[in-house]
Amino acid sequence: MADQANQANTPGVAPDSTPAAATATETAPDVHQDSNLVDNEYEVEVKLSDLQNDQESPLYSVSSFEQLGLPKPINDGLLAMNFKKPSKIQERALPLMLSNPPRNMIAQSQSGTGKTAAFVLTALSRVDLSKPTQPQALILAPSRELARQIQMVVQTIGQFCENLIVEAAIPGNISRTAGVKSSVVVGTPGTVMDLVRRRQFDVSQLKLLIIDEADNMLDQQGMGEQCVRVKSMLPPTIQILLFSATFPEKVMQYAERYAPNANQMKLKQQELTVKGISQMYMDCPDEREKYDILCKLYGLMTIGSSVIFVKTRESATEIQRRMEADGHKVSALHGAYEGANRDAVLDDFRSGRSKVLITTNVLARGIDVSSVSMVINYDIPMKGAGDREPDAETYLHRIGRTGRFGRVGVSISFVYDRKSFESLAKIADYYGIDLIQLSPDDWDATEKKVQDVIKSSRAKADYAPNVTSG
Numbered sequence: 001m002a003d004q005a006n007q008a009n010t011p012g013v014a015p016d017s018t019p020a021a022a023t024a025t026e027t028a029p030d031v032h033q034d035s036n037l038v039d040n041e042y043e044v045e046v047k048l049s050d051l052q053n054d055q056e057s058p059l060y061s062v063s064s065f066e067q068l069g070l071p072k073p074i075n076d077g078l079l080a081m082n083f084k085k086p087s088k089i090q091e092r093a094l095p096l097m098l099s100n101p102p103r104n105m106i107a108q109s110q111s112g113t114g115k116t117a118a119f120v121l122t123a124l125s126r127v128d129l130s131k132p133t134q135p136q137a138l139i140l141a142p143s144r145e146l147a148r149q150i151q152m153v154v155q156t157i158g159q160f161c162e163n164l165i166v167e168a169a170i171p172g173n174i175s176r177t178a179g180v181k182s183s184v185v186v187g188t189p190g191t192v193m194d195l196v197r198r199r200q201f202d203v204s205q206l207k208l209l210i211i212d213e214a215d216n217m218l219d220q221q222g223m224g225e226q227c228v229r230v231k232s233m234l235p236p237t238i239q240i241l242l243f244s245a246t247f248p249e250k251v252m253q254y255a256e257r258y259a260p261n262a263n264q265m266k267l268k269q270q271e272l273t274v275k276g277i278s279q280m281y282m283d284c285p286d287e288r289e290k291y292d293i294l295c296k297l298y299g300l301m302t303i304g305s306s307v308i309f310v311k312t313r314e315s316a317t318e319i320q321r322r323m324e325a326d327g328h329k330v331s332a333l334h335g336a337y338e339g340a341n342r343d344a345v346l347d348d349f350r351s352g353r354s355k356v357l358i359t360t361n362v363l364a365r366g367i368d369v370s371s372v373s374m375v376i377n378y379d380i381p382m383k384g385a386g387d388r389e390p391d392a393e394t395y396l397h398r399i400g401r402t403g404r405f406g407r408v409g410v411s412i413s414f415v416y417d418r419k420s421f422e423s424l425a426k427i428a429d430y431y432g433i434d435l436i437q438l439s440p441d442d443w444d445a446t447e448k449k450v451q452d453v454i455k456s457s458r459a460k461a462d463y464a465p466n467v468t469s470g
């Protein structure tokens with residue numbers, strides 16, 4: 001029902017508009033690239049400093065990392081990563097998180113704006129490395145991939161912190177006979193709970209509990225119960241830090257009880273979208289044609305790295321099979337794969353050995369691969385029984401896999417019937433964004449719209465008329 005998408009005046013849819021020595025198999029995330037100059041496929045170089053001087057940008061700050069008074073080895077780690085200036089969340093949240101007596105924190109900041117470094121710097125500042133094998137900071141994340149990625153960030157920023165040991169408490173990583181012997185532990189809640197119950201993980205000296213993607217983690221429909229149980233096993237005085245790009249009101253109330261008396265940094269609904277991401281939608285005639293349109297898109301353009309989000313594991317596998325049969329080189333990752341396999345697929349994608357990743361919501365949050373210039377919502381994210389309502393949070397996290405730390409990127413959401421179209425329109429309305437329409441009947445125009453963004457510099461990052469943050 002392409003016509004529906006063409007009807008004018010629909011709100012939001014404008015007609016055109018392991019221990020510290022990382023194991024050898026682990027690939028470092030994209031954290032230590034030259035952060036000041038960004039290369040994309042077309043070698044357009046743009047200075048990050050322009051954005052960091054723009055008060056409207058979430059990357060804006062008035063101070064330097066030195067002014068934040070971090071210990072020298074940590075500052076040396078930041079220098080090695082070429083982090084020149086803190087982003088807004090880093091500059092504002094760090095002094096609050098590091099002050100004494102320690103206070104809880106609930107912190108919200110747009111995708112790709114450096115929340116990980118903000119909480120990692122806090123963890124590194126608080127651990128006492130004269131007791132390197134005594135767990136002192138616990139970081140929880142919703143997926144093994146995100147836990148591994150955070151582990152690598154701790155190791156990279158902490159590379160000059162003598163004796164630092166960082167372990168990942170994820171399925172299959174810590175044997176039943178070994179204990180957790182590290183200063184910082186990064187894990188998924190189920191595995192952490194098992195390790196504590198089996199007395200492999202001594203939590204008695206933990207000073208800090210950090211929950212990344214906290215709205216998702218505390219959601220009672222998801223891992224909420226596990227997170228409550230983990231907290232009940234920890235010292236009652238522990239400092240709790242909750243981070244996410246999204247905190248829907250319902251979960252926020254819950255978060256405030258989980259982390260009592262917390263300092264808070266919140267964003268308004270219309271500040272949540274990242275300006276550098278041009279949000280588009282593809283008006284498909286019917287569901288069957290979505291696949292051909294996807295292949296056409298890939299056949300036409302050189303895109304760099306991209307992620308295709310689908311609803312089910314089965315459709316991820318099926319699209320992978322068909323795209324491969326049609327001569328495209330793609331990878332797929334979802335929860336049905338066993339751990340080591342998942343690690344290898346993501347490592348290949350990070351290193352650029354594979355350029356197209358088909359996945360489910362398992363990778364919607366947190367994954368940081370700076371070369372991703374396009375995200376496809378092959379299926380619009382939905383939630384609730386019978387997929388009755390659009391999932392605006394997941395939409396935001398999915399598209400946030402591109403446009404990281406001031407880079408530009410494109411998201412294309414596929415719609416094909418009234419339900420998918422109205423769901424996308426509701427999401428656009430919720431965030432106050434105008435989506436740019438793409439048509440499968442005019443591939444020249446489609447190609448131009450996408451390429452104009454991917455090739456554009458940061459200066460043109462407001463190609464999509466997104467609402468700016470205040």
Ligand SMILES: Nc1ncnc2c1ncn2[C@@H]1O[C@H](COP(=O)(O)OP(=O)(O)OP(=O)(O)O)[C@@H](O)[C@H]1O
Binds near residue numbers: 085110114115245366
């Ligand atoms: N101060 C800085 N200067 C330069 N680059 C930075 C800085 N802080 C973070 N980065 C880089 O920005 C990228 C995005 O950071 P990060 O993954 O922490 O985002 P995030 O806010 O956690 O996003 P998400 O909500 O998607 O999880 C990373 O590649 C990180 O290395």
